[in-house]
Amino acid sequence: MTDYSKELQGKKVLVTGVTGLIGKATVEHLLKKGIPANQIIGLSRKKEPMEDLAARGIEVRFGDYFDYDSLVRAFEGIDKIMLTSTVAFTDRSTQHYNAITAARQAGVKHVVYMAIMRKEGSQRIMPEVTESDLYTEQVLKSSGLTYTIVYHPPFTDALSFFLDPNSYENGIKVPANNGKMAPATRDELAEAHAEILSTPGHENKTYSLGGSNLISFADIAKILAEVKGQPVPFTTITSEEYIDGIVAKGAPRHVAEFITSWVLAIEGNEFEHQSGDLERLLGRKTKTFREYVESTLA
Numbered sequence: 115m116t117d118y119s120k121e122l123q124g125k126k127v128l129v130t131g132v133t134g135l136i137g138k139a140t141v142e143h144l145l146k147k148g149i150p151a152n153q154i155i156g157l158s159r160k161k162e163p164m165e166d167l168a169a170r171g172i173e174v175r176f177g178d179y180f181d182y183d184s185l186v187r188a189f190e191g192i193d194k195i196m197l198t199s200t201v202a203f204t205d206r207s208t209q210h211y212n213a214i215t216a217a218r219q220a221g222v223k224h225v226v227y228m229a230i231m232r233k234e235g236s237q238r239i240m241p242e243v244t245e246s247d248l249y250t251e252q253v254l255k256s257s258g259l260t261y262t263i264v265y266h267p268p269f270t271d272a273l274s275f276f277l278d279p280n281s282y283e284n285g286i287k288v289p290a291n292n293g294k295m296a297p298a299t300r301d302e303l304a305e306a307h308a309e310i311l312s313t314p315g316h317e318n319k320t321y322s323l324g325g326s327n328l329i330s331f332a333d334i335a336k337i338l339a340e341v342k343g344q345p346v347p348f349t350t351i352t353s354e355e356y357i358d359g360i361v362a363k364g365a366p367r368h369v370a371e372f373i374t375s376w377v378l379a380i381e382g383n384e385f386e387h388q389s390g391d392l393e394r395l396l397g398r399k400t401k402t403f404r405e406y407v408e409s410t411l412a
């Protein structure tokens with residue numbers, strides 16, 4: 115049994131993006147591992163208190179990635195930070211730069227950053243993702259801080275984003291076919307973050323957090339059909355048709371192009387790397403897509 119109390123003994127760990135899904139789940143997993151609540155701190159840019167975390171003795175400090183001084187104040191007395199990457203279309207580079215530089219100024223020792231997985235040697239530039247990830251990794255590695263960089267696959271629980279909300283009626287129509295990815299749920303990735311934050315040996319390392327199972331969009335259609343016993347017709351369409359379909363539902367074209375870039379990256383096997391790192395950090399295999407769908411339907 116791992117003794118989780120040792121690594122963080124007398125230290126404080128701060129998780130950013132604590133109002134969001136993965137940040138909140140990271141805090142939950144730190145608590146599950148037995149890290150005392152008074153050593154866990156959340157960062158939020160919202161002024162309203164987070165009642166559920168406060169009730170469990172977790173301090174939430176105010177900090178906005180765009181407000182450098184607020185970050186320096188929030189990071190005071192912190193040893194490790196989980197830097198939850200910020201959302202697309204918001205100048206991610208500036209925000210991550212501010213967080214890392216403020217961490218250094220505040221005397222933080224170790225920053226963990228989550229980037230999106232890239233295939234080795236890949237020249238693919240995903241808008242709102244690749245350039246800001248590369249920049250953030252370079253800023254972190256040259257900051258003098260101890261770093262850990264984790265590479266995320268697509269979230270299993272966000273794959274529906276790429277599909278028609280009513281796939282059983284309308285089928286799955288994507289500019290993809292059999293390109294494979296190794297997704298993992300936000301909760302599994304958050305658990306891996308908590309493991310990295312609360313155990314030694316992750317200094318200046320990178321982890322590739324591909325899940326245990328490879329699936330394609332064609333597999334997704336097959337699995338959805340099998341789970342409900344209803345057909346899900348699968349059609350490969352062009353990128354232009356896919357973009358036009360998203361725009362027709364009301365999204366701006368640049369958002370449609372962003373979504374399409376993920377589908378094309380999946381089709382190009384950009385996220386298929388299975389290093390085993392995630393299984394090692396979790397001590398088990400990740401959920402299959404079928405298990406995930408069955409659990410959400412239940």
Ligand SMILES: NC(=O)c1ccc[n+]([C@@H]2O[C@H](COP(=O)([O-])OP(=O)(O)OC[C@H]3O[C@@H](n4cnc5c(N)ncnc54)[C@H](OP(=O)(O)O)[C@@H]3O)[C@@H](O)[C@H]2O)c1
Pocket residue numbers: 130131132133134135136137158159160177178179180198199200201202209230266267268269272300
């Ligand atoms: N691998 C994938 O498939 C995938 C898919 C989507 C996104 N992502 C990346 O993963 C990240 C986390 O995912 P998630 O699902 O947990 O996202 P989420 O629920 O949208 O959480 C994002 C968090 O970032 C915080 N944030 C945004 N701007 C901020 C700012 N200026 N200062 C401080 N905090 C700020 C948000 O705070 P507020 O609550 O105040 O907005 C929120 O807590 C995303 O931000 C994105 O970079 C990955």
